[in-house]
Amino acid sequence: PYTLWVATLYQDELRAKADQEDGWAKGVLNSPPWPLLLAQERLALRRAGRILALSPHTAERIQTLLPEAADRIETVLYPIDLEAFKPDDVARQQSPYGRYLFLAARINDPRKNVGMLLDAFRLIHEQQPDLKLVMSGELPNHSLGRQASDLGLDDVIVFLGPVEKDELIRLYQGAELFVLPSLQEGLGIVVLEALACGTPVVATRCGGPEGIVIEGQTGILVDDRHDPAAFAQAVLDLLTQPDQLEALRISSAAHARQHFAEAVIAAQIKRAYQHIGHHPPHPLPIFRAAAVAWAVIIFGFYMFQQLRLRWPAIQSQLIDPIWGG
Structure with a gap:
């Protein structure tokens, strides 16, 4: 067997x-x-x-x-290494990007739906002009780079490409929110890592995140995977309620300790x-x-x-x- x-x-x-x-x-x-x-x-x-x-x-x-x-x-x-992936308020306070949303993914994979995220971020930027969108994992292909330029977002979108683990952790820790606009995910390990760092998640209902992103505890799920306005509104709902966002940071890290720890999975x-x-x-x-x-x-x-x-x-x-x- x-x-x-x-x-x-x-x-x-x-x-x-x-x-x-x-x-x-x-x-x-x-x-x-x-x-x-x-x-x-x-x-x-x-x-x-x-x-x-x-x-x-x-x-x-x-x-x-x-x-x-x-x-x-x-x-x-x-399982997530909670000794490495953990909250750090200093990382948020000293971030070189200021206030930002973060996505770590193979952004050129069509299933990651990054084009929809760019459209949503244009709407978010209109309400939160000091906010940036930071993405790691891959440098953008021509289509995504062109879309960011056409939307007038070159100055507020940061494409980092691949980053080392320590830098990835700092990016999770410093973000206001982790965003996952995917069309399909079996799980979404990046969601677990973000929550372990105390960063709430806004994700589409695309499979895996539905068992991890808990409304009122670890983030928000967006029903329509193709609606930039709905995704933008979910992000803005959290950003404009700082007390709720802080409560989600605390409960996200607690949820990770309870469910994602290596000893728990073992x-x-x-x-x-x-x-x-x-x-x-x-x-x-x-x-x-x-x-x-x-x-x-x-x-x-x-x-x-x-x-x-x-x-x-x-x-x-x-x-x-x-x-x-």
Whole structure:
């Protein structure tokens, strides 16, 4: 028997990418091996002695896919180093960016929905002209950079690109709010890190955050993932109520200590392993061999499909220059 720790279902991940016109994801979903990949995912879940879902949303999705596995599913969040990720009032007071909203993400991933955030920040900036938007993780692609310029926000949006861990922590600690405008998240580890630093979160209802961002305790959830005005209003509602914002900072850090600490997560995982003994006995060797053969077949089909999808790029970038030269 084995335990699975699942961040998100593979099918959910690919479909979210395909919805944002990701050509690779569309290719996989429409490929001959896709039913085999789905079957492999279901088989791995069905045979698991225990399934640890990384968020309540993921647990719900797995239970929808396999109702018979309900008694083997539990939510175990990602552990956060609370010795490092912790509140620091000095970081907020001495921030080189003044007052700012913060996002740490792969901002060029369409699922992060940063374009909507830029539109929302334009509305926020009209009401809070001294506020900045700071983003780390990646430097913007041409489209995002152009959008920021077209909105007249070049002076108040800071694109940092990748940052070291110590700087990332200071950015969490110094922010007024952490903002997550995503279209789809299995969990959102950045949300856990922000809350551990005592920074409340404004996030869209996109899956993972719905089990972490608690209204009146750790932040606000915005129902419409495509409405900049609604997102902006949620941010402004907190920024214009300093007493409520301060209370959220305190309760966010307390929530993190109670639910995200490494010792808490370790205890949950230990209990999960203790329950594996109730799983059915090991399959016969012939079934194990069949499972290995099945995995090899699926992997072969998958790699063939990847090669087929990427062949034009391989040919133009590798083969033609070599043989043509």
